[in-house]
Amino acid sequence: MSRGKGNWGGLAVLAVLVMALTLAPFFLGAYPLALLGRVLALAVAAVGVCVVWGRAGILSLGQGLFFGLGGYALAMHLKLTATPAGELPDFMIYNGVEALPWFWKPFASAPFALAMVPLLPALAAFLVGWLMFRRRITGVYVSIITQALVLAFVTWLNGSQGLTSGTNGLTDFQTLLGLNLRAESSSRVLYWVTLLALILSVTGTAWLLGTPFGALLTAVRDNENRSRFLGYNPAAFKIAAFMLGGVLAGLSGALYTLHLGTISPAMIGVAFSIELVVWVALGGRASLIGAVGGLILGQLAKDRISSGAPDAWLYIMGALFVLVVLVMPQGVAGLQPRRRVRPVHSAPTRPAREIHDVA
Numbered sequence: 001m002s003r004g005k006g007n008w009g010g011l012a013v014l015a016v017l018v019m020a021l022t023l024a025p026f027f028l029g030a031y032p033l034a035l036l037g038r039v040l041a042l043a044v045a046a047v048g049v050c051v052v053w054g055r056a057g058i059l060s061l062g063q064g065l066f067f068g069l070g071g072y073a074l075a076m077h078l079k080l081t082a083t084p085a086g087e088l089p090d091f092m093i094y095n096g097v098e099a100l101p102w103f104w105k106p107f108a109s110a111p112f113a114l115a116m117v118p119l120l121p122a123l124a125a126f127l128v129g130w131l132m133f134r135r136r137i138t139g140v141y142v143s144i145i146t147q148a149l150v151l152a153f154v155t156w157l158n159g160s161q162g163l164t165s166g167t168n169g170l171t172d173f174q175t176l177l178g179l180n181l182r183a184e185s186s187s188r189v190l191y192w193v194t195l196l197a198l199i200l201s202v203t204g205t206a207w208l209l210g211t212p213f214g215a216l217l218t219a220v221r222d223n224e225n226r227s228r229f230l231g232y233n234p235a236a237f238k239i240a241a242f243m244l245g246g247v248l249a250g251l252s253g254a255l256y257t258l259h260l261g262t263i264s265p266a267m268i269g270v271a272f273s274i275e276l277v278v279w280v281a282l283g284g285r286a287s288l289i290g291a292v293g294g295l296i297l298g299q300l301a302k303d304r305i306s307s308g309a310p311d312a313w314l315y316i317m318g319a320l321f322v323l324v325v326l327v328m329p330q331g332v333a334g335l336q337p338r339r340r341v342r343p344v345h346s347a348p349t350r351p352a353r354e355i356h357d358v359a
Contacts, residue, residue, distance in 0.1 A: 014289070021195055025188040034259060037191040039299045040198050041255035046280050046295040047201045047288060048248030053277065054285035055209060056241035057221035059139075061273045062128075062146025063249045065153050066121035068268035070250025071257040072157075072164070073120050076104060077113030078173035078181075078257075090172075095162035110177055117254045118247045125246030129239035136235070138224075147270055157265040169264025181258065194255050201248055202288050208244075209288075217241055278321045 025033055045067055052058045083089050088100060107113045132142060157164050173181055180186055208214060220227045220234040227234050257263045283294015306313040
């Protein structure tokens with residue numbers, strides 16, 4: 001009975017939080033609402049980190065790669081939409097580009113660009129995961145490889161001034177599907193879309209992890225060799241989890257780009273990927289709600305502390321990560337006391353003497 005009351009209590013708290021977040025645009029000013037929208041967009045990526053690291057046991061330090069692919073996929077369309085017909089984007093003209101590059105042309109279509117937001121990160125995650133996990137690469141080597149990949153991606157973006165606007169990134173967005181992104185009313189619509197995306201990401205991921213796929217993913221994490229001995233292919237489950245994390249990161253990148261109005265290589269580097277891991281670890285990598293809560297609280301604290309002490313913020317974040325690893329390995333969510341479940345006996349136990357007689 002107490003367990004049921006606890007579950008209902010937790011659901012009631014979540015319902016109140018969702019209601020408060022839904023009504024937030026009616027009570028917050030322009031800057032707080034924009035900040036909260038960006039934080040909720042990043043929380044979608046935290047859900048992916050929770051799946052990849054918390055459930056699959058893969059410590060990826062390259063989620064910025066998938067975040068950037070989703071963000072740039074949408075930003076390219078927004079940049080082309082803001083460019084007069086028949087002309088090139090302004091940064092291409094400044095860098096002497098005479099014709100629109102071939103890989104830019106399909107992004108003039110809104111359906112294509114929106115489809116690429118999840119598909120590009122999914123394809124990249126599949127290729128990276130297939131190359132790593134089929135060769136049974138695990139542990140710190142995965143972290144090093146993913147970190148190197150995001151660093152290579154950022155280096156390419158910075159060096160391709162005429163193709164990607166380099167360190168300046170893409171900006172000056174105006175409309176998306178006829179919606180004026182600069183209008184005050186659009187900020188509320190975008191906020192609610194982001195909140196809905198986060199709710200669907202959490203509930204959909206929770207449902208998926210509650211299926212046999214989630215159970216097998218946990219089995220692969222806990223004992224990969226035993227799972228392989230039982231006839232399962234651990235690499236397939238790891239690749240699937242890695243792809244899901246990539247898709248959620250790509251969606252997060254697109255939403256974050258809309259909220260911020262720009263995207264640049266500085267936003268998706270190694271530091272960003274490590275920061276995601278720190279917030280998920282703080283909240284609890286084994287809990288979807290914990291991961292989302294850790295990121296939201298961490299980002300809001302970052303905004304306040306970095307404004308007052310910008311030089312000390314990185315040290316504070318590093319100290320938090322060390323504290324979590326040493327004192328709270330399961331994060332804040334792991335501090336919740338576990339409920340004892342009383343065993344249920346379906347039939348009375350037979351006396352030992354009677355059992356002996358039967359034997």
